[in-house]
Amino acid sequence: MEVTFNxxxxxxxxAEYRRGVYKLDLPEDATIMDGMLKIRDEEDPNFAFRGSCLRGYCGDCMMSINGKNTFACTAKVANFMNRPEIALRPIRMVPVIKDLVFDWDAFMWNKIKVLNPWIEPQESTDGVRTVPDKVMADLRNAMSCYYCGLCDEGCTVLPVDMKFLGPAALTKAYRLAADPRDKNPGEHLKMAQQAEGIWDCVHCYxxxxxxxxxxxxTERIVQLRDMAFEKGITNERVARHHTSFAASVKASGWLDEARLAIESEGLTNISGLMKLLPIAARxxxxxxxxxxxxxxxxxxxxRITEIFEKGDERGK
Ligand code: SF4
Known part of the structure; x- marks a missing residue:
């Protein structure tokens, strides 16, 4: 099978990238990774890319192939023959080190590290630490994350704020916060709700x-928020934001955005309110x-006000 990789x-x-164009002869069932290895073995030993398990498990070879974000080791060349050249590009937003190798630390690992990504088991009185099956099944699902970073790639907050922890790191936070064996329940929640944490997610899914x-x-981030509310773990600005949002909709049936901005900052927070002035002027x-x-x-x-009032009554 004759194919051209770009x-x-x-x-x-x-500062600028260049296109490396390679004409290859590959078997019909070859993967994109097979093609890249062939380039490195036979045409250019300086061609840099990552790959580890070669079974679609580790996520190390994640890249954009003809605009589709996937793993080079499982992507069949035959499925990308609809264009004259198969374009191999790094995924969106990653800091490229060389060719298709990017800085995983800056992209994801540093954000996971700040969450203290381990549990500290609590002492057991009977020597047995059991977790209910239902809880364990949920934890196992979260633990099956292989940190491919595809969720961060799709995230709509990261392109405007690279400091946002991102869904991959927050999925790890969920796995830790939801584990009943941890002796400090709530500690990981506190870490996840730091600035640029769970409250910055916009729930675009x-x-x-x-x-x-x-x-x-995304659902894991929603669960973390619910857990934070249940445990009364939130920061004052977030609490003010939610209170103002609800009060505005209750009063007029829709959101008073100017009021929300002011009340989220806090009516007595003069420096915070001053920061809003340039935005208001623009x-x-x-x-x-x-x-x-x-x-x-x-x-x-x-009618909306009545719904809120009924909710308030039930809450009492
Ligand atoms: S949660 Fe994110 S990092 Fe984990 S497997 Fe899913 S896409 Fe990959």
Whole structure:
């Protein structure tokens, strides 16, 4: 089978990448990894890429192949023959070191490390530490994450804030926080709800869409938030944000965004409020600066208020 690979090539320190074009003769059942190994063995020993298990398990060879993010070791060349050349590129947002090798530490591992990614078993009185089957099944699912980073690749927050811990690290946080054997329950939750943690997720569900193991990284972040609320672990700004959001919708049937921004910062937080002024000025210039607290009621607002009141009653 005659095929042409068009690989991303870039030396350390180079600003621009170049296309490495290689014509190969491969068996019909060859994988993309087979082709890359052939290039490195027979054409250019300087071609750099990663690969470890070669069975689609470790996620080390994750890359973009003709725009599809997948693993080179399991991707069959025959499935990518719909274009004259097969384009091999690093995935979105990764810091490239050389060619298709990128900095996993900066992309993911450093974010996992800050979560203290281990449990400290509590003392057992009878020498046995049992976990209910249902809990263990859930933990096993989260533990089956092989840190391929595809959820981080699909995340819509990371492109605007690379400091966000990201769904892969937060899936690890869930696995730790949900383990009843840990002697400090709540510690991992506290770490996960730090700035750039669980509260920065926008719940677009792209992470879950991208996960090849059906772990549901977005759902794990939702579960972490629920656990944090249940245990009363939150930060004041988040609490203010939720209170203001609910109060606004309860009052007028929809969100008063200007009020939300002010109340999330805190009415007595002068420096925080001052930071909002440039944003408010830019919004005003574009005619998009609603006046806080002067929010007209949406049709049906009365009904929405009643729903909130019923909820408040039940909560009591
Ligand atoms: S949660 Fe899924 S997509 Fe994210 S790193 Fe783990 S296996 Fe990969």
């Amino acid at each position: 690989a991303y090539r870039r030396e350390p320190g180079e 792209e992470a879950s869409e991208h996960c090849p193991r059906n772990i549901g990284p 919004a005003a210039i574009k005619g998009k600066a609603p006046i806080p607290y002067l929010h007209h009621k949406r049709p049906g607002a009365k």
